[in-house]
Amino acid sequence: MDTKKRTRKEEQFGDTSKMKHGWILTLIFSVLAVIFISPIFIVLMNSFKQKSFINLQPFSLPKGDTFVKFENYARGLxxxxxxxxxxxxxxxxxxxxxxxxxxxxxxxxxxxxxxxxxxxxxxxxxxxxxxxxxxxxxxxxxxxxxxxxxxxxxxxxxxxxxxxxxxxxxxxxxxxxxxxxxxxxxxxxxxxxxxxxxxxxxxxxxxxxxxxxxxxxxxxxxxxxxxxxxxxxxxxxxxxxxxxxxxxxxxxxxxxxxxxxxxxxxxxxxxxxxxxxxxxxxxxxxxxxxxx
Amino acid sequence: MNHSIKKYFPIFVLPTLAAFVIGFIVPFILGIYLSFCKFTTVTDAKFVGIENFVKIFGDKTFLHSIWFTALFTVVSVVTINLLAFIVAMLLTKGFKGTNIFRTVFFMPNLIGGIVLGYIWQIILNGVLAHFGVTLQYSATYGFWGLIILMNWQQIGYMMIIYIAGIQNIPTELIEAAKIDGATSWQTLKNVTLPMVMPSITICTFLTLTNGFKLFDQNLALTGGGPSHQSEMMALNIFDTFYTKIGYEGVGQAKAVIFFILVALIAFVQLRATRSKEVQQ
CATH class of the missing domain: 1.10.3720.10 (MetI-like)
Incomplete structure (x- = not known):
């Protein structure tokens, strides 16, 4: 890894210091974090979709006739x-x-x-x-x-x-x-x-x-x-x-x-x-x- | 002092001891005994010797589940620990947002196995639908589905433990290695890895037992399908008990074997990695 690039002062303060190309890692990790957390949003999105469309198109947004408001919640409860x-x-x-x-x-x-x-x-x-x-x-x-x-x-x-x-x-x-x-x-x-x-x-x-x-x-x-x-x-x-x-x-x-x-x-x-x-x-x- | 405390045994120890006897000791001893019996409830048990254990070897689904569990455990231990360690190394480098990333990566760990199973069932089936198949099509899909699920759940937990381990390494050690001209790879191999060995021990142990004892996720993701092909040991034992009438004894015998395997792994694994740890 690129620990070499860090100066002595930065090493002493470990994670609070900023590293040179830190923003690249921040960017990569932001994308990773969004992907990582996406399953929860997919579930949230599908909870508003008409039930017969969930299995067929789990990744499409609920819209028009597939959007059922809180019907799924009412039925589930x-x-x-x-x-x-x-x-x-x-x-x-x-x-x-x-x-x-x-x-x-x-x-x-x-x-x-x-x-x-x-x-x-x-x-x-x-x-x-x-x-x-x-x-x-x-x-x-x-x-x-x-x-x-x-x-x-x-x-x-x-x-x-x-x-x-x-x-x-x-x-x-x-x-x-x-x-x-x-x-x-x-x-x-x-x-x-x-x-x-x-x-x-x-x-x-x-x-x-x-x-x-x-x-x-x-x-x-x-x-x-x-x-x-x-x-x-x-x-x-x-x-x-x-x-x-x-x-x-x-x-x-x-x-x-x-x-x-x-x-x-x-x-x-x-x-x-x-x-x-x-x-x-x-x-x-x-x-x-x-x-x- | 010792003596005066002793008189308080009923207050200090008895509640826990009584619950421990009810919740663990009696069921455990009874379980060992019943593995040698034919029964449908505890009261009608008839001693049949090792008949139950003999029957296990004719049960192909159980033998398959042992193999499936072992393979799953090996793959999940390697992937979870490798990924968690890499993420931990990167997140201790101190770039912007590391705290938020840690928070996000840890979150799935708090979600229960049943809920996780259904979350991933809908997503994986959605992806597999593009190829015209489902998770129930072949045990291979079930296997990798479980691997993805367990990685998603446990990477964050192991990452937290690795981060704690990495932050405990004295900075002088890393510095000294660099002054001596060590490359990044050499520093990682000869300084960082030996110093985080306690964390590696713990994480390997946790992922190993979590993988081996997996039940909820297996039940909710594939339910063991198609026809017991993606069934792990814990689920196989459950099925034997509660879906096959007259096989309770065999189920209990399987449970005893399961227990012995878990105990053996725990013992060997702790022995093996403890000896590699570095004294600080």
Whole structure:
């Protein structure tokens, strides 16, 4: 590459400096970025097109008789019950992530501070669970959840805590071990019991790791298809991925108009979430990757 | 201190432990046991020894899915990491707009597999329509369709990790190499690559397991068609469980084999690349 062309001063300041023929790269990357993001706009464009034209001419603009305003949206919302699905997805994601953060961080602190055979074994099991693919447990897990009555949005939260515990405990233990013991000892000597020590001293220090874990788990739970499909009673409760897959239905032809409209509605919350917490997401990904 | 914390076991550990037992340990052990049984639900299981495992070897769709998955994983690991690394190298050069480009390239990663599958189904079918075929015409189209889809989804994620790795390299090292007369290629090969080895380890590991365990995208893009030809292992296992009545035991046995393969890959891969890392 042309790092040679950069002067010494530019190298010291890395990416903030401008390079000589930088505008060429800017131009190339602008074109690439537009191509890269175009699939989303193609879907958006098709969501306003009459359904029989989508499959035939996915790249032409809706115009004249192929433009149907919000008809696809109306039909899609009716067929999928999208708003209910959105509500379920939101409830499940928020509660699961909150519970995972609270419970696994407490568990991880205990594992890190109480060094016994039992805690070591539990930690090893958590590491082990991270490499087990979902297909290994999907059938038995759905039966166990069924027997215990965990087939509602509230019940599935317990399942997510259980299946998501491995990664979270692993990440929290790694971070807790880097906190100096003296801080906690001082709190204990001042008369705090472990619960007070944890919530007043340890938990605030854990905040950056909490954000990382929350981002990673939220991305997983929100987009997860198979686990809720098998665990939830889907005649009653659908999540967004289930609602979209439901449009495909059996062997009949797919209503691509409704499909495009629902894809747009599924992407919008993600884009908003991304715009709002972009910094945290990027940091979370890096921190998560370094630990994982 | 140790002792006083121990008394709080029920508050600190029990909730997670209970959920972990329900959500992982019991299903896992039961899963191992059921792979040696004939059953339709958990309660009517009859022990049949290794019969299920023997049946797998007569199942051509499963053997094909192993091959398909392996090939897909190799191609996707190479393409995603190569492209992500090149993009990361260029985006750390400091030209105008790099932050916006990073934002754009990362975005598809947040979209779920099912949604991704349908987005690409409409686009790829639109392109293939010019040649009078569809994704369902041949598994080759399904294969490359999945490769394009996974690249689109994961390049941004891996790029972020590579950028973090590249920015961690002390500038003195690059400078020293240049003063010693190293060419750009030599600097890349002898300084940059060894220094970002931890990132390469992580990204290879992530893309490898993501590729191997792929399910949602496979289901939504081709559904395994035509006739199981573009089916990956995870989807094949799902199909065996839920579309073939009386084959639950075989499905579970396939799942056990799938688990062993995933575990093996994770282990070997971590071993192999950890040994190449440079101490900083």
């Amino acid at each position: 009716e067929q999928t019950g999208f708003f209910d699905a959105f509500k379920n997805s939101l409830i499940i994601t928020v509660l699961s992530v909150a519970l995972i953060i609270l419970c696994t961080s407490m568990c991880a602190w205990y594992i890190a501070r109480v060094n016994s055979k039992g805690t070591n074994f539990l930690y090893t099991l958590c590491l082990f669970s991270m490499i087990v693919p979902f297909q290994m447990v999907m059938f038995t897990l759905s039966k166990v959840a069924d027997m215990l009555g965990l087939t509602t949005p509230l019940g599935i939260v317990i399942v997510y805590l259980g299946f998501g515990a491995g990664l979270s405990v692993f990440m929290f233990v790694g971070f807790v071990k880097s906190i100096p013991l003296e801080i906690e000892e001082a709190a204990m000597i001042d008369g705090c019991n472990p619960l007070q020590t944890y919530f007043q001293v340890v938990f605030p220090i854990l905040k950056p790791t909490c954000i990382t874990v929350a981002i990673l788990q939220a991305m997983w739970v929100w987009n997860d298809y198979l686990l809720p499909y098998l665990v939830l009673d889907i005649t009653e409760y659908k999540t967004i991925p289930i609602a979209i897959q439901y449009l495909k239905g059996g062997y009949g032809s797919v209503d691509w108009g409704a499909m495009m409209a629902m894809l747009v509605l599924a992407i919008i919350p993600i884009v908003i979430f991304y715009m709002a917490c972009q910094k945290h997401i990027i940091k979370g990904v890096i921190a998560g990757a370094v630990k994982g």
